[in-house]
Amino acid sequence: MKQIYLDYAATTPVDPEVAKAMIECLTMEGNFGNPASNTHFFGWLAKEAVTEARLQVADLLGADSREIVFTSGATESNNLAIKGVADAYSHKGKHIITCVTEHKAVLDPCKYLETIGHEVTYLQPNTEGLISVAQVQDAMREDTILVSVMFVNNEIGVIQPIAEIGALCRGRKILFHVDAAQAVGKLDVDVKSMNIDLLSLSSHKLYGPKGMGALYVRRRPKIKLTPLIHGGGHEQGMRSGTLATHQIVGLGRACSVANACLSEEYQKLLSFRRYFIDSVKVIPELKINGDPKHVFPGILNVTIEGVDGEALMMALNEVAISAGSACNSATIEASYVLQAIGLTAEQAHSSFRVSFGRFTAQADVGKLIALLIKQVAKLRKMSPLWRKGKGDVI
Ligand SMILES: *Cc1c(COP(=O)(O)O)cnc(C)c1O
Secondary structure (H helix, E strand, C coil): CCCEECECCCCCCCCHHHHHHHHCCCCCCCCCCCCCCCCCHHHHHHHHHHHHHHHHHHHHHCCCHHHEEEECCHHHHHHHHHHHHHHHCCCCCCEEEEECCCCHHHHHHHHHHHHCCCEEEEECCCCCCCCCHHHHHHHCCCCEEEEECCCECCCCCEECCHHHHHHHHHHHCCEEEEECCCCECCECCCCCCCCCCEEEEEHHHCCCCCCCEEEEECCCCCCCCCCCCCCCCCHHHCCCCCCCHHHHHHHHHHHHHHHHHHHHHHHHHHHHHHHHHHHHHHCCCEEECCCCCCECCCEEEEEECCCCHHHHHHHCCCEECEECEEECCCCEEECHHHHHCCCCHHHHHCEEEEECCCCCCHHHHHHHHHHHHHHHHHHHHHCHHHHHHCCCCC
8 A cells, every 4th residue: 555645744754856866976877076186177066066965955055065964864964063063162161052842853952962062051942842042042142143933843843933033133133044955945034134153954854865865064254063973175165075075956946946836835835724624623622833924835734633643544544644743752742842832741632743755646645634633633533531521421
């Protein structure tokens, strides 16, 4: 049985055009050279491809191509930005501001920094998942060196007030890092007008290959970063290692494809979101989590009271969606993001995330809706807890 893929926030398939460009950079007949080889044609050709890709990435962000550092993904980009700034600016201060609903790839570097003498303030969002500019301002201190706030939340899709926080940080001369893994290629992201100093992106969230990403690092004013990886001095010394031409070309092409169809794709996702929300209104006590206005339309996080998430996952096995709980090897932990916005552990367990993308068809959304309506009714009929709550005599 082939499932319908509705988990684009977890990863996206590589766009066929991207795959084609990548394949051309692998074999003897292709562009396989080392971009750092400057004594022969193979190297020059590879370097040319990398240069073009760097421009494509920069274009999507409104950046200069010299501000793009290629990495292995958003996890590495976040680590480089946060630990790199913490180390390079520790003479100025050791205080960082972030948010409890950030991705683990931001929270864990922050936790690590706390073990070596840095201080981190974790802002609490409101029940809609939003943090306010005032909260960021109130948390700022003399020794604050960095604010790190994600663009789009990967679990609930909420969009933080990035431009407003950026303006505040610029005014206070505090560096501003944004984990934009879920935003780049999907929303308008402009590092200049938003006053972003460092921005992480992930190739596999925008129809490029896995194991590839980039960090935008502002040049004016110049930002110092202590590298995580020392070696041949590639990427202006910020990230050593032979450049992976095929991966870089893949990311570059993914960015140019995204740039070309961004607004059209956004409108499609918005119509799917409206279709879904309108259709599931017939299900009692169904709630869409997160702010309804400041949200990326492709991500929907849904709580269905009185229905166990795991049972629901099994009942919906014709669609590939994500549970509201993160399965760690032994225990099933309720999502910390959902709990941070006020859901109980039980409610978090009764939640799931569905995410639409480039290859989602209206019929796929229709299938999900039909399944959901049918299976929720069935599960609730079997649930003594739910029936009791509704006044049934059991
Ligand atoms: C996926 C994701 C990451 C991690 O990106 P990788 O490229 O898989 O390392 C970081 N932050 C957010 C918000 C994400 O969605």
